[in-house]
Amino acid sequence: MTQLTDAINQQINNHEHNHMIKDLNTGTWLTGAAVREQRDALATNLRNAGVGAGDIVLISLPNGPDNIIALYATLALHAVAYTVNPAMPVPELATLLHRHHYGALILGPNHAEQSGELAQLADVNLSIQVSDATATTPVFTVSSQAVATNDQLTAFQQHTASPIGVLMYTSGTTGDPKAVVLTHDQLLAAAKDIAESQALTPLDRTLVVLPLFHINAQVISVLATTISGGKLIVAQKFSAHRFWSWVQDERITWLSGAPAIIAILLKTRPAVRPQVAQLRFIRSASAPLLPNVQRDFEDYFHVPIVQGYGMTEAASQITVNPVDQPKVGSVGRPTGTDLVILDEDDTPLAAGATGEIALHGEHVITSYLDPKYQSDFRHGWFHTGDVGYLDDDGYLFIVGRKKELINHGGDKISPAEIENVLTQHPAINQVAVVGLPDEIYGESVTAAVVLNPGFTGDTTLTGQLTQFASARLSRFKVPGQFVYVDSLAAGPTGKIQHTRVKNSLLATTAG
Template identity: 35%
Template structure:
């Protein structure tokens, strides 16, 4: 429907016809600036409607887009621009790195149609270069082509049963695939609409929900923890929402239960990574949802576990989670060696340790690199975190290894109590001792008001390890 609502943000709302005209106009500007098929357009913008317009405009010209976190330093942003080989950088407010202001690209009159990507041959054309959060050094550019994007969106539309009545509320950043794929492209592909919220605020989030009346939103565990921490007196109207989606990091079953019981809204938890274009497993919205798992493999993908020798496991034992399917990235930009280490014989190696339960649901155990080796004993921090999360006064917990001159490494825990909680370190230690073998009990437990996070919202364990090493 040309006049049907398409996309909105804090400032304006566009119907389908107007959105298409704005895309055509932006494509015309980019073409006049020399952008052609195979080029890269960098965009340094906060979440706003124009970012989506530029995304579609570049694709009409056969160009790829690399969205850049606007909170990066100048040097960090410059690295991404140079590494991606971007021909143009679109910013707002005259940031020094920019070569085009967003107003000059999207603020003009409706223009002539750009050069469309050939739909038959365009699936292998590069669409997005998404940079990893760089927890293991310099960020790497994940190359996703139009085939990856189309496959992922199709899987999500089918799995979530999205239709033309869907209205997503985007609160995650548009410089990562979750925000782009789950909250913008998938609902639009299903014939629905999307609203782009401004910067997330836990205290005003449900005011936005009551005003916008979305059918779903996608968030990370940190956001759900912040919402649960809001004063109990607030009982918002969530009747428009059909589901909430959680990704980026495993969500403790206890936090899911707290959120669902308080807000009366089911959380659909999934799992995936940028290298797999977003999601590989999902708890079925209409079927059995199993908190503590990240659900079933999405149809169209093969998700398995593998031993260190490269043999697939089918007995429910622990192994590295591997993924195969049309959603697996083309590779890391300019890094053939890293690509060859990550994609082996068509299998995307995630670096996560997991197992499948008797019903075929994936249970994540931990990151391989996060495993603590204490005097020769392998310890998975997530097992300790699960025990801490089970304490009724714990909101969040993170466990890392600290160097030890005798044992090599020992576990230490950082715990965020629920607001107003007076739980003591001694009580948390006793709680751990009741449920964990002595070797797994943290040698130190630190109470803290918050945990450090990377730009995606995942707990930054590298910072915690650095803190542990210096204490």
């Protein structure tokens, strides 16, 4: 047992005869007793099949109670939960299986039919399927003994007193994905920090709409709510059509979202404003939220948006805006985290100066699983690769990614600054600004644009966009080229992946 599993057990016991998790897909509630029964049954099946401490359990289940119970069971065994996108094609999942040795695969509907093939690819003799994904009490079935060895993971565990609980890969927007392992202590520290900073209580009811294979939903929504005694209402996926009825009918008090969700809700706003007085706030993270979108949303729906900043390497939350003292455009103040802004020589900078964001804290990793990335950890700080500044009140403003900054003739340009301006133009639905090779300036500022219906990407519109940007930005920041595209590469949470956009534009140019 660890303090994390003790905290989970305590809240399961507190909900013995009370609702704890609801599946919006089936409309059924699980009490604490039902959660414990299903968790213990799964843990027993895993243990009897040979899965133990340190073994990796790959989970490819859709959003729902099954996913959360699989996480609880894996943590209870001190095994390592590796939760992946349940909708990924089988060939993509097969590629992931070569990364590690596995103790078990827990497969949902999209992958269950190929369980034998996938188990063979993973070099394991154990696969677990949810036999009926719509059943109130899912039945987990197991096969023969599991054999799993992970030399790298074993070596990592030897240097930490707390069991490893979660394995995740960063999104890899600026390079190869990096394996992040989070211990029980780090997960608990993060969950406690979130619960405290958001004043979560047993009276809270959160709506889970973000994918559970990402750190945001897994820690901010699930673990923070679990340890604070609140209720989890889980949607299989976000639905703009059903969102406000969910919030009203389920008496949702808060939820963690993303800028893409907020923008969609604003675009599909109902003619009559929903009455959701119990909804204290909506968190926004995973990507920058445009100030004009936040203002328009809050003005129409009368619901505060609390913007925050987090990453897998910090087990989610790093900063968050206080509900009573938010600053639009800022991702808030550090909570439970030491944060400093550093120059290129790793020297701390004063308030207002822009540099790289570096972190230290109980929930922040001190190394990646692969030691070749150890250069990201220097002088006791984790260097995030994000660029920003702190104002005089300690609020953090993010400028962009260090590797995404555009070097135009020696001027370092933030894509986010230009994107925030361009998205205010009525023609633009989405935009990603990148630097493309330029013989004279090194990189030219290029905007890849997805247009709103009714607009045509022609020379007339390009002239209008250039004029619009010129009136609001310094000359060297105005895009020299606008490229009109049908869509922009994005991750599962909706975050635009600038490196993929840039590579796509380069490939188009080369072709």
